[in-house]
Amino acid sequence: MIRDGKPGRSFARGEAGYERALFGTSFNGRDPGRRPERIVQANTAADVIAAVKAAQAQGLKITVCSGGHNWAQNHIRDGVLMLDLSRLNTIQIDRAAMTARIGPGCEGAELNRRLARRGLFFPTPHAPDVGMGGFLLQGGFGWGSRAFGMACENVLGVDVVLADGSLVQADAQTHPDLYWAARGSGLGFFGVVVAFHLKLHKRPRAIGIASQVFGLEHLDEVYRWLDAIGPSVSRQVELQMLMTPRPMFLNRPGLEVIAPVLADSWRAAREAVAFLKTSPLRSKAVVTTPLLPLSLDVMQKGAARTHFPDGMRWCVDNMWTDAPIDDLLPGLRAIAADMPPEPSHVLWLDWRAAGERPDMAFSMEAQRYLALYGEWRNPADDGRYLDWATRHMRAMAPLGVGSQLADENLARRPAKVLADANLKRLEALRERYDPQGLIGGWPGGEA
Ligand SMILES: Cc1cc2nc3c(=O)[nH]c(=O)nc-3n(C[C@H](O)[C@H](O)[C@H](O)COP(=O)(O)OP(=O)(O)OC[C@H]3O[C@@H](n4cnc5c(N)ncnc54)[C@H](O)[C@@H]3O)c2cc1C
Incomplete structure (x- = not known):
């Protein structure tokens, strides 16, 4: 993403600087082919108010963008006034x-x-x-x-x-x-x-990460093991696994079990990731790293460098699932069989939903989360990879309960992203606060 750091201004479609302003708002390097009528780069809340009133007067719908990391570039729509809020960053x-x-x-x-x-x-x-x-x-x-x-x-x-x-x-x-x-x-x-x-x-005083890497030939047993131990792993650990064409320490497709831990003492942190050392699969791992103290800053930068480099073209989709692991394995094997090149990856997050949450719109989660991140650089590969994530998630959808908005792809594959009652309540609120449907709205209409 190219952010110029200059004070914001407004661009009409076709005006000099318009395209740069547009693509400066998109983490996904793909051109979706859609074009807003106007782009307003707000510097203050007063700019936002003025833009909303102007859009209303001109009969334009509004889309909003903050960091531009929606994979599907939801804010880039035809004929709208697009509000870029990246400068509201205090x-x-x-x-x-x-x-x-x-x-x-x-x-x-x-x-x-x-x-x-x-x-x-x-x-x-x-x-x-x-x-x-x-x-x-x-x-x-x-x-x-x-x-x-x-x-x-x-x-x-x-x-x-x-x-x-x-x-x-x-x-x-x-x-x-x-x-x-x-x-x-x-x-x-x-x-x-x-x-x-x-x-x-x-x-938390103790922040670090431990990991274990396997070749892809162990796919079935590693997923089964992870699924079996998930309920007993401390909530201070974010238990996840990445399936990638080239995991760390391995020059062929494989699985990285990653256990970032945030605890109040190193003793607690070590205990929380001890399951990697005692795992019955440890002898099959290519490597088991000890708990490495790392700041979150370094972990974030590491994730960006290894999995989320700039300038890539993306196709992402996901599902929340409570299905038995043996029912999921055929789909996971099929995903492994045609992964786009590195650094594409497949996230398996042993989330174990926390039970009670406050009453809020967020209402879609399950015990495990599966997300596919296909990335490539060459526009000529669009036809080859663009449908990869969606195709697999469509095939596995009967095993899921819905999708997470973080990695949504609703325009290509409509999915349930809120509980029915919450979606109904949200739409009633929209009707009350925005009866003309001026701001945002689901891509493709329904969620
Ligand atoms: C590399 C990468 C890593 C990610 N990691 C995580 C992660 O760890 N956890 C996670 O949960 N998600 C993660 N995501 C998903 C991310 O949180 C969502 O895509 C999120 O919407 C991005 O926020 P943004 O402001 O950058 O996106 P934008 O594209 O700017 O916004 C996304 C949508 O939110 C709405 N919106 C944004 N700002 C406003 C506003 N101020 N007012 C009203 N509506 C608004 C608009 O509808 C907009 O289209 C990741 C995404 C990427 C690309």
């Missing part, structure tokens, strides 16, 4: 109150760094440059989220510009329905969030 931390007020354009890595200096913590995204705006709105599975909750559970309030151009503050007491919707509706949200108020935590 971070104000109140150490005594353990709260922060951040702009939606603030990046996860910057928030993490500022908090780390003060011994504070928030579950930020796994890659450094993901925008907090889209991340928080859709739920936000961040570092430590198995223990600290979805990021949106740690949102205390939002400042929102509504479709009539008014700026309102919403929290549990004031506009509780807007507050409810802003925690988990993601691209289904019907306002423009110009600030988030966050609850902060004390920073």
Whole structure:
């Protein structure tokens, strides 16, 4: 993504600088072929209000972009006024109150760094440059989220510009329905969030990562083992596995079991990842690394370098699943058989949903999460890879309960992303706050 760091301005379609401004908002390097009528790069909340009023007067629909990391480039639609909020990126931390007020354009890595200096913590995204705006709105599975909750559970309030151009503050007491919707509706949200108020935590003292790598020939037994131990693994560990064409320490396709841990002492951290050492499959692993102390900053940068490099073309899709592992294995084997080249990868997250969550729009999760990230550089390969993730997720959909908005691909494959009752409530709120359907809306209509 090319961010020029200059003060924001407005571009009409076709004007000099328009294309650069457009693609500066997209992590996905693919041109979706769609073109907004106007791009407004807001510098302040007042710019957002003015843009909403202008769109209303001109009869243009509005799409919103904070960090531009929606894989499917949801904000790039034909004929709309596209609001780029990346410049609304301030971070104000109140150490005594353990709260922060951040702009939606603030990046996860910057928030993490500022908090780390003060011994504070928030579950930020796994890659450094993901925008907090889209991340928080859709739920936000961040570092430590198995223990600290979805990021949106740690949102205390939002400042929102509504479709009539008014700026309102919403929290549990004031506009509780807007507050409810802003925690988990993601691209289904019907306002423009110009600030988030966050609850902060004390920073865990021991942060590190342990891992174990296997060749792909062990696929069945490694998935079965991971699934069997999942329920007993501490929530301080984010138990995940990446299937990749070239895992670390191996020059052929394989599986990386990764166990990042955030604990309050090194002893607790070591105990939490001890299952890798005692695993019955350890002798089959190419390597088992000890627990390596690493800052989140380094882990985020590492993830960006190894799995999320800049300038790639992407096709992503996902599912939440509670299906028995033996029912899932044929689909997992089929995915392994035609993975696009590295650094494409398949995430298996042993999430183990936490049971009770607060009442909020976020309402789709299951015990395990499966996401496919296909990436390639050459436009000539679009035809070959573009459908890879969607095709496999379509085939496995009967085994899933729905999709996570973080890695959505609704335009190519409509899926259930909220519980039925929550979707109904959200649509009723949209009808009330944005009866003309001015702001956002699901790609392709329904979710
Ligand atoms: C490399 C990479 C790593 C990722 N890692 C994680 C992860 O660890 N955990 C996780 O949960 N997700 C992760 N994601 C998914 C990511 O959180 C979502 O795509 C999220 O929407 C990105 O936020 P953004 O602001 O960058 O995106 P944008 O593309 O700017 O926004 C996505 C959508 O959210 C809405 N939106 C954004 N900002 C606003 C606003 N201020 N007001 C109203 N609506 C708004 C719009 O509908 C927009 O189309 C990752 C994505 C990438 C590309």
